[in-house]
Amino acid sequence: MTTNIRYKSRMMKSEDSEDKQYVGFATLPNQVHRKSVKKGFDFTLMVAGESGLGKSTLVNSLFLTDLYKDRKLLNAEERINQTVEITKHTVDIEEKGVKLKLTIVDTPGFGDAVNNNECWKPITDYVDQQFEQYFRDESGLNRKNILDNRVHCCLYFIPPFGHGLRPVDVEFMKALHEKVNIIPLISKADCLTPNEVKKLKGRVRDEIEHFGIKVYQFPECDSDEEEEFKQMDKELKECTPFAVIGSNTVVEARGQRVRGRLYPWGIVEVENQSHCDFVKLRNMLIRSHMHDLKDVTCDVHYENYRANCIQEMTSKLAQDNRTDSPLPILPLPTPDGETEKLIKMKDDELKRMQEMLEKMQQQMHEKDQ
């Protein structure tokens, strides 16, 4: 507010007519910017896929850090009894005064066993847990320092060796597409020729449509955006799923030191757009759509979860014969099969009764007035 007044007083000295229409809230974005820079941002990224597809290497390449320095790889025997784990690495990165608290959620063991039935369950449970925790915090008394651990984006790695999506890929994405923003990637794309990349991308896109999987869609460009931006956006959308290559090593190519992989037949440069889509992924993930990913998580996925949760709770409340409280009470432990059936049966009846109650309340309110 003070900035506005200051601005106004300055303008008064020069042109009198114009400044009557100029209020000055155009500086709001600057204020938001300054506050957020001080506060810092946070972003949670999940990487999922079979082991050996280059997930850790890609994460290191994206954020130019080495998050997996002391990782020990298990051999086949040790992995027999391994179940899918969820591991978190948090890193604080700062660039030009802007702080980012980056959390990478890894899923080692996914898809590695002989029997992979329900191997995505630990992952969906984790995502739900984060939502539940945020829900409790939001409904709690002290809301000043809510820790947002919700997963904002999930990079799913599709192996380039197959002919498209495998059954386990389809099941995983179907289990998670309504909870998390899924971005499918074709990993280790340096084993594919340009033709093969095109074919595989087309096939994956068709199969995603065929199975009704809702992957993260880039928001449409506003009509008043620059032409260049629109062109970039269009290219980006036609390129999905991105075919990426990651590298932890720096090699010498064309007289420069670049991140790449050295083969006897040539050098693959990670940041070369004609070699792979790594640059597009990085731009999209970090430089243009990071905030949108967070928004979609908050506005769509979290709200879905919250609506489902509240609905479950109100039906339980009605069963326990308690009155409506202004704040939703935290979810009770799930009842066994029989009571759940009863709850579902009486759900419709309760909804109707609630509607009637609302109507009566409105009528009473009107009468009072």
Added chain:
Amino acid sequence: MQRFCKTHYSLMCNLCGFLQLILLFLNNNILYMQNRVEENMSEIVPPEVRPKPAVPAKPSHVALPSRSALLGYIGIDTIIEQMRKKTMKTGFDFNIMVVGQSGLGKSTLVNTLFKSQVSRRSTGWSRDEKIPKTVEIKSVSHVIEEGGVKMKLTVIDTPGFGDQINNENCWEPISKYINEQYEKFLKEEVNIARKKRIPDTRIHCCLYFISPTGHSLRQLDTEFMKHLSRVVNIIPIIAKSDTLTLDEKTEFKQRVRKELEACGIECYPQKEFDEDMEDKSDNDKIREAMPFAVVGSDKEYQANGKRILGRKTAWGVVEVENPNHCEFSLLRDFMIRSHLQDLKEVTHNIHYETYRAKRLNDNGGLHPISSGQDTQESNL
């Protein structure tokens, strides 16, 4: 004149030795059959213990024939030429099975190995081909000819292996198929009126495709190889190895070799069947280089003024037959140019004999006239 005699002498010794071996082999076989029938039936050989391979061994009670000097040229060495002519006329069978997850380049590799479109998928997969729900066994036969030698090559594909969410026991259809082929051969062999040349559908070689993750073997890989390495010759291959740099390749190979050893998996060439020092040193060199990291391709490109098989990417052309790029030529030389006959022999003399011994023991002896199933095949 002296030198001529010496070389001739050594040739004669070799031939004598060769003939000896044939005689002993026949002798041993007869003894072996007699022993089986007369042995006490209560002595059941446990399935894990493999009976001694029927490789000709020199029984102590047969006196070695003395070597006598020849006074002139007889012409016994022409037997090699006679054998060669016969083999060329009859041609031979070779059955190769490819196992691995879909998309690892199995069909392409087989086409590259035999330089022709022999694999089922050579026409390119269509959009409607779905992953089968259970492992299927599909076999395709071709007759290929080179230098007057005819080979009936059968490629057995296993679509659906390792592609489902739950892959438990997905090796069972494969194991069943292999044993069925042994059973077929056994039935033919045990017939009273046998065919002159029993059609050989037994799997001589199984190429197992390992996914190039760069970490280590997957659980599915070790389970498959554990169950099948005692039944068929398995040659593990690292598929699509153009995704690994040279360092990653060496590390990965080392790890795979260590794991195979730790699990007690013996791939072809098996150490226990090395016959002499020469074999052992050759095979040791091969064992050090296994598993071969290969790249397959059926497209040709122009490089260095020649047309070569390869894969053209935005950063270079991967040459399939260049030993600096991948080990395809090593695999081809090993499998086809030096050990093709040995693969067949190990299958016949060892794996098949093990199966046969187990079957004979289980049934208490399989007589030619015994069961009703055999009588229908008793006439040609």
